[in-house]
Amino acid sequence: MDSKDVMGWETAVLDGGPADGLRMKVSGRPRVIQVTYPCEVEAPPEHGVRAEAVFVYRRDFHVKSEPLRYGFDVASP
Numbered sequence: 001m002d003s004k005d006v007m008g009w010e011t012a013v014l015d016g017g018p019a020d021g022l023r024m025k026v027s028g029r030p031r032v033i034q035v036t037y038p039c040e041v042e043a044p045p046e047h048g049v050r051a052e053a054v055f056v057y058r059r060d061f062h063v064k065s066e067p068l069r070y071g072f073d074v075a076s077p
Contacts, residue, residue, distance in 0.1 A: 010066050014057050017072030026068065033057045033070050 010029070014022045019035045026033070039051040056076030060069040 010068055012066075012068040012070055015060075015069055015071045017055050017057065017074075018053075019055065019057070020072070023067065029059065029068065031059050033059075 008027045009025045010027070012024055012026045012033070014020060014024075014033070014035070017035075018037055022035075024033075033056075035055045035057065036052040037055070039053055041051055054076065056073040057070035058073050060071055063069045
């Protein structure tokens with residue numbers, strides 16, 4: 001299924017942080033977008049375990065039309 005076939009998809013752009021400038025399609029105007037980035041591990045992972053950094057972007061409610069904007073939350077876990 002292509003994202004253009006689904007009703008309600010809008011363009012969003014991320015501001016700041018490691019995913020600055022990333023554009024994507026979102027549906028339903030989510031309040032938060034979570035971005036993960038793989039971390040290198042020193043030893044080969046056992047049983048498929050992996051480590052990822054998690055970054056949070058919060059929607060800018062002042063923006064009412066496309067592209068929606070999500071700002072990097074520096075306090076994200």
